[in-house]
Amino acid sequence: MMNSNLVGLRIETFDDVRKHFQIARNEGFAFIGIDLFPVLHLCPQSPHDVDEMLPLVRSGDVYPKKDCDSKDIRVSCISEHCLRKELSWAVHLALPAIEVPLRHDNNVKLAQLLTAFIKSEVASIKIWISVPMYTEGDVGQDASSPWHWWSQLVGLAGPAACESLGLLLEVPTDLPEEDVVSRWLSEPVSCLALSTHLFITNSKGFPILSRAHQHVLRQFLKINSQVLIMGPSHHERGPSIYRQYISWIWKCTVEAKSLYEKHSMGFEDQLQEPLQPLQDNLSSATYGVFEMDPYKYKAYEEAICLALVHRCTSRKVVESYQSPLPEVDSKGDSSVKQAMLYPVYSKVVSLDISTNIVIYILGAGQGPFVDASLQASRRSGCPVRVYVIEKNSNALLTLKHRMQTDWSGEDVHLVPGDMRCLSIPPPEKADIFVSELLGSFGDNELSPECLDGAQYLLKGESLRYDGISIPASYTSYVAPLQSLRIYIDTSRCMENLKFQERIQRHSETPYVIRLSNCQILAAPEEAFTFKHPRKGGPLSPVGYQDIDTTPNARYCRLTFVPRGDGVVHGFAGYFEAVLYDKITLSTHPQRHSPNMFSWFPMVFPLVSAMPVKAGQRITFHLWRCISPRHVWYEWATTEPTVSKIHNSAGSAYKIGL
Structure with a gap:
């Protein structure tokens, strides 16, 4: 979000509406909020007046006791009639948004009216549902809490209508517990309503928010929520002082973003189909993005260094010291120290280095x-001979150029072809495999199939392979996810019954998503683990077509217990990889490698949203299925409700071998 679109102002007086509009605009506010009642009697002189003066109106004052779900039938009927007129007038004025308040737990008739309006109107208008963050006495799990009001409305409206709904969330003086705030962060909060009475005066006489309120504001600014200032100004400089303060908070929030957040800007909550580098050739731009990740390549260098030392035979003495693997800060400075220490060998004594250690780079990219x-x-003092294996014909051109320039004096050899079935294998087998075939879910870019298929190139025979693989293993993790925005996007075609294939594909495809506007309902649980080199039956030395891939098929049944009430819209997938010894890479939310941005989480969406209660069991089933030419995932839930098996037989999404 741009700073210029950030802050709006609620106008409470109507003696000279155009004058107040002009004042708000001159003081830098991006939009204004005003009751629709006076606007009904304010005929705009031109479309320019509408664009400049009526960005947001509030429904409610035509009939002050308006309640579509009132038990009084007369009140209910009048309320519905008035709301329809107000919505129609707002569309006529081409307003971008209209505010509709939500004040209790029964909103069935309101949901019916709003859904019918959204589906019948050609013109696009956003309906901001104003609701308090919590009510007095609300502990977050009460079925009558404001979040439950909103959740009922969303459930009744359905995902298609919810595209037109947003939240205007009213921030209270006394903030609720963190779990309540976190739950709202998974909802489409278009705007935060901040009353001027929330501000306190600092030592210099300027209004500021408490540290707790600042923290909440920053969290919502990260999901691109706007801010609406409400109430009378308590400062001589007028309401503009509040706008300036909010803009300063926004600026500080942007400047404090981590390297991960900066490199993922613009990708938040966007659906991306996972890469298939085995089936498709990656572009130079894609390689370039991954190569900007400083942490990943430093970790690989540390792992290779340690593996070289361990691989050198007849080692008598190794003088070592504990050295931190540098963490790159948000400005790219690698001097910031990480808490965990890794063994790095500074001096190697009496190593047998009569022969070079053979390293295969499997899938070298650029x-x-x-x-x-x-x-x-x-660094290690161990001489190496490097064989560079790559199947991408375009990337091979870059590698050939680097062979003639960057590596011209090195013992580096280029081997074109698919690692699983090289037509002319190198003359010697590998001591060390180095590969980066990991996907967002660890195995989803077919690292198991690739490394198993290349294992004939590793030193050792049949059941005994004494070579080293970097990575040595990787484990995937799954957690229940709440994100209405992602659910709306994956369900976008659900109601168009003419396009069954598109319906299925959208709602049953795993996506790679930079999660932002979401909540993880329970801690991630371990799903699948793969280790390399693979122990077990012999692999075919002639190519991947004859490899027994059955060991790479998987099934897991995972159980989660959510901390609070919520709605499961899908399941988020992460991974952790052990490169070598204690050197790891992780996208696990509780152990994420610092500032590593090469991977976003994977999401397995659900066709139907699944409400859950605090302490209620969620049981998730996940399959990794394999055919001679494809790998795919299938998934389902059996608690608290039974879902269909998603992507059955790979009908919506497959990964090509």
Whole structure:
């Protein structure tokens, strides 16, 4: 969000509406809020007046006791009639948004009216549902809490109508517990309503928010919520002083973003189909984005360095010290120290280095792992011979150029082809495999199939492979996810019955998503683990077509217990990889590698949203299925409700081998 679109002002007086509009605009406010009642009697002189003066109106004052769900039938009927007129007038004025208040737990008739209006109107208008963050005595799990009011409205409206709904969330003086705030962060909060009485005066006489309110505001600014200032100004400089303060908070929030947040700007909550680098050739731009990740390549260099030391035989003495793996700060400075220490060998004594250690780079891309291997060789004192294997014909051109320039004096050899079935394998087998075939869910870019297929190139025979694989293992994790925005996006075609294939594909495809406007309802649980080199039956030395892939098929049954009431819209997937020894990469939300941005979480969406209560069990089933030419996932829930098996037989999404 741009700073210029951030803050709006509620206008409470109507003696000279145009004058107040002009004042608000001159003081830098992006939009204004005004009751619809006076606007009904204010005929705009031109479309320019509408664009400049009526960005947001509030429904309610035509009939002050308006309640579509009132038990008094007369009140209910009059309320519905008035609301329809107000909505129609707002559309006529081409307003971008209209505010409709929500004040109790029964909103069935209101939901019916709003849904019918949204589906019948050609013109686009956003309906901001104003609701308090919590009510007095609300502990967050009470079925009559404001979030439950909103949840009922959303459930009745359905995902298609919810595209036109947003929240105007009223922030209270006494903030609720963190779990209540976190739940609202998974909803489409278009705007925060901040009353001027929330502000306190600092030592210099300026209005500021308490630290707790600042923290809440920053959280919602991160999901692009706007701010509406309400109430009379308590400062001589007028309401503009509040706008300036909110803009300053926004600026500080942007400047404090981590490297991960900066590199993922613009991708928040956007659906992206997972890459299939085995089936498709990646572009130079895609490689370039991944190569900007400083943490990943430093971690790989450390792992290769340590593996080289361990691989050198007849080691007598190794003098070592504990050195931190640098964490790159948000400005790219690698001097910031990380808490966890990794063993790095500064001096190697009496190593048998009569022969070079053979390293295979499997899927070299544009060569960053070649650089990491050569640097690790220099650091460890272990000479290496590097074979660079790549199937992407376009990336091979870049690698050939680097062979003639960057690596011209190094013992580096280029081997074109698919690692699983090289037509002319290198003359010697590998001591160390180095690969980065990991996807957002660990195995979803077919690292198991690729590394198992390439295992004939590793030193050792049949059941005994004594070579080293980097990564050595990786484990996927799953957690229940609440995100109305993601649910709306994945359900966008659900109601168009003419396009069954599109319906299925949208709602049963795993996506890679930079999660932002969401809540994780329970801690992630372990799903699948793969280890390399694979122990067990022999692999075919002639290619991947004859490999027994059955061991890479998987099934897991996971149980979660949510901390609070919520709605499960899907399941988020993460992974952790052990590169070598204690050197790891992780996207696990509780152990995320610092500032690593190469991977966003994977999401397995649900066709139907699943409400859950605090302490109620969620049981999730996940399959990793394999055919001779494809790999795919299937998933379902059996508690608290039974869902269909999503993506059955890979009908919506498959990964090509």
